[in-house]
Amino acid sequence: MEQSTFFGRSAPLCQPSCSRPNGHSLADRLVVCVATPARPPTAKVAKRSKVEILKEQSDFLRHPLMEELVTEEPNINEGALQLMKFHGSYQQDDRDKRGFGKGKAYQFMMRTRQPAGLVSNQLYLTMDDLADQFGNNTLRLTTRQTYQLHAVLKQDLKTVFSTVIKNMGTTLGACGDVNRNVLAPPAPFKDRPEYVHAAKLAEDIADLLAPQSGAYYDVWLDGEKFVTSQMETPKVTEDRAFNGFGTNFEGSPEPLYGSVFLPRKFKVAITVPGDNSVDLFTNDVGIVVMSNDAGEVQGYNLVVGGGMGRTARNATTFARLADGLGFVHKDDIFHVMKAIVAAQRDYGRRDDRKQARLKYLVEEWGIDKFRTVVEQYFGKKIEPLRPLPPWEFKDYLGWMEQGDGRLAYGVFVQNGRLKGDLKVALRRVIERYELPVIITANQNIILTEIEPSWKSDILNTLHGAGVRDVVDLDSIDRTSMACPALPTCGLAVAESERSLPDINLRIRALMTKLGFDEGESFVVRMTGCPNGCARPYMAELGFVGDGPNSYQLWLGGSPNQTRLAEVFQDRVKIQDIEKALEPVLYMFKQRRRPGEALGDFTARIGFDALRQYAADYVAEGAAAKLPKLALAEDVFASLEAMAAKQGKSISHLASETLRSSLCT
Template identity: 65%
Template sequence: MLKSGFLNKTSKVTLGRGDLHVTCVATPSRPPTSRLAKRSKVEIIKEKSDFLRHPLMEELVNENTFISEEAVQLMKFHGSYMQDHREKRAFGAGKAYMFMMRTRQPAGAVTNQLYLAMDELADRFGNGTLRLTTRQAYQLHGVLKQDLKTVFSTVIKNMGSTLGACGDVNRNVMAACAPWKNNPLYVDAQKLANDLADLLAPQSGAYYDVWLDGEKFVSVYKEDPKVTVDRTFNGFGTNFENCPEPIYGTQFLPRKFKIAVTVPGDNSVDLFTNDIGVIVIPDEVTGQVKGYNIVAGGGLGRTHRAEETFPRLADALGYVDKEDIFHAIKAVVATQRDYGRRDDRRQARLKYLVHEWGIDKFRSVTEQYLGKKFGEFKALPKWEFLDYLGWGDQGDGKLFYGIYVQNGRIKGEAKKALRAVIEKYEIPVTITANQNLILREIEPVWKADILAALQAGGIKDVSEWDSLERTSMACPALPMCGLAVTEAERGLPDINARIRTLLTKLGLASETFTVRMTGCPNGCARPYMAELGFVGDGPNSYQIYLAGNPNQTRLAECFAERVKVKDLETFLEPIFVHFRDNRKPKEPFGDYVARVGFAAIKEFQAGYVVAAPAEGSKREVEFDLPCGNGKGTVVLALDPDTLKAVEATAKAEGMSLDQFLTPIIRKTIFG
């Protein structure tokens, strides 16, 4: 086993894969980045952990409500983060420690058995809700330390897993998840996502030692034999010989690693934001899968006021035949493993290695691990964003139904209705990359009953949602996420409503664009790809990112910092007016901003004056607002245009004016 993490010699070999004579990567005389070979403290924790076992196993059985920092770092690899519920802290009692558990769901696929198990776990051991993530997995919030083993073992015994959902390993593999059974490209993309998850899953067995006390859990699932063979293959130095972790070694990867798979033209997975993006390429004659285009070096996380951190889109790496895809993925992972930064975790993602080297050098090194050159990147059609919402035909006589889930949170009566339908008809589901849910394998005769049951639970068809909501996303943020500095999930619905009201006021009532919000700069809801992105930079304050495009192939850029929520309309109105008055026919908002540039918009914004209502044109709206143990009266003075816009929005939401305004005023007054 190589202790350094780098290959330590050069050798020529002859192998069966085309009988190629190749040269393995050699350890350079100095570290690849020409920096001192320092390591962060997390690297030391990983090295001493006996492949992620200790001190986590000891910490889980002590009397504390929390675990140590060393155990926290290891816990991530097992699929969980320790969190502090800021709003449940009791005076003098310290932090309210809880755990978030995340599952591994390649391509977002969830069996009926696992869905029902997760739904029950949320009620028994979580906070009563299920969270659908932007990487097509579950998050279960609010689990207490004492319940962790029960929760994890239940997931495992119901054919689920959390292994590799977090930590310095390959994370959940995303895929274009349309359940079109008659489309071989989609079928292959979803299978490949599952195979890549298996290929790069930790192998040491520590996961089962920690959560099942070493019990040999027997599963009916078996990985593809080719995955097993290709994982073992080590002709070009991708593996550590005689090591429990043949690909990862004792140090695992420098940081998290993300992969997405899709088909030409379908960018439902935000392909270019991943460390590796894989595009299924069909044979021009048969239409069957021929091979894969690969892009590499994407990632969105950054740190405020640290210019050396930045979002980046992946570059085209090349093409490989279908037979070589596992070897190609291993080659990219090995390159990042051996050359990625381990001294500074903020610089440890693959995107910084590709940025520093350039894609040509990166390709050259990766080809040495692959044992052959990449083929020429195949031409692709224009990308589109697809969300698979509403009813669709699977192509095998059955239907699917895509349900919009606001910010991915399944709760309340909607949660009960979904469970009832999924349990009654034994329906499997799919989690999408936009935090939504697809019910699959629906017999046409079930359709009316399913619709009636869901509607009774308050679940609206996608046609009933505002188009701004349909494409928007937010991360959980406050109160649980330790990195959040402001709201996201709880704040975005109100902000979307205010944006719609403003657009209506300006004569843009039917306009729509992609809105995304995060409570910190890590970018979990991918705001740096949005046409209008909100990135938390302080209490009730956001950086505003503009100029992403509707198909998520262009990075947005920071337009302004420290924009307060209370000033949102004043800030956005001149931008929307400039867009309204100068756009080309049907030009999307993000494309417009990119075309005209920030300078022109900022100049207009600086000279723009929001017109005051004419004297006597205001109308007062008076209603009662619950206040403490009594009632208070609020009087709003609204000009006719604003009032008309608010009334229209309330009507569209199926609410009275009082119902619509009350939560907004409550939040404004009471926070």
């Protein structure tokens, strides 16, 4: 194992306290588990964060959570709060409900784990009931194809969790320093074996990387491990137990995670060639199912090191796209996934949680070194990537044929919030026809297994609740996303979910004013903080909250989510969004290439040119209020012709020309 110096001596980068077959004694292994920066601080040595120590002392996520859940207080303490995440829940404070002198309005958000976004009819109805009985009468569809149930009180947690478990759901692995929900295309196609395989693989990898200690059942079912009707694939069980190359902790209740689990959250997405409905490159690991012409799976292309999270004004944190790792054969996928997890577990930073995601390890090492370390845990070489077609974003909205005689219907859910008439109408048709559903990574929902004879009744019911068909959606709304942000997210510094619908309307109005066609659109995403939960750094236009009613503007992502955006402007107040966007959109309209998207245009033209253009841009409504300047008729005619040629207004070109002349 690679050596790094810390605590004044040379030692393996990671020494978890669980036993591994590597010759170290238990006494040696009780030092620390911490990977240090490439240049460790000289004034004081790196040491584990408080969360790392808490995890190790928790008896595999049991204490002090179990003790805190039975107190009379409406909240749990910091230690229990950290452990609660591993069980699929965050403690929150509803800032809208705070009263003067009353302190925080504590509540809990519960998140489910739904590999590939698949939800049985039974679980859908259960979640709908829980939202009304114990939540805030809404359900949130997340960007990772899961549910979030908000506003659960501490006293109701055990009832809510146990109800989910007993109705074939789970929250285990939805949060915390473990593998999170595994994404896959929400394709309902029964006659496309590659899509069917991707969904099954998502379920298998979720099982492979799920915590194993049983603490989850101790906390929520008093130790009764509820037996579901779906047993994990035998190969998952077999490959998890395999320890030929040191991926496992022998004899540990957590064979892959050990007592300290992972340094931070870990995200996996699976797709098929060409389908980027899952934002593949934003994940710690992206898996592409590679099939032959007969539709038989041959193996998988792998990418690693993607991630969106960053911290405001901290240049050492950044969004990153995944790099190509290579190709592995079909039978090796579980082994290589364990190898990647083990590399991150043993070498990921544990002294600084802001630097603990896999993307920082890949960035520091480079993909070649990372591949070499993974191969040591894998036990064989990873082959070069296989060729792929261009990527395309698919939203799976509207009517689709499943390929088995039945239909599926993708329903648009603005920002993923199921509430009011929409929630009631969906409940009605899902219950009436016993439909399962699929949650998409774009916060929408797909009704599946629909007999053609049911189509008319389903449409009438949904239209009566105000559900818009795909053809009636504004194309900006159709691809936009927002995180929940205020009032419940503790990290939010600005609005997101509650603001984006109005901002989309304002963007459309601005585009209409500038003469864009009604169908013109681009990908808009918004978050209330830099954490990037709605993946704004992949958007053509991203809004990232950086203060009360204030946002950073990010530009340059691609329509198919394969290129990172960059920050264009800081601290744009919500009332000034049109002022900031109008020069960009006007320049785009005047100078774009045929069929060019906004993100591609801004990436091609460059931010220096955009900013220069914006500096001298004169809005149509502002020209009448500015000082007047008389010009000779021939000069004006020349100016008018030059402005038309350059795609600028006369006022814009005049300001630019005079500014340049006066500054020389």
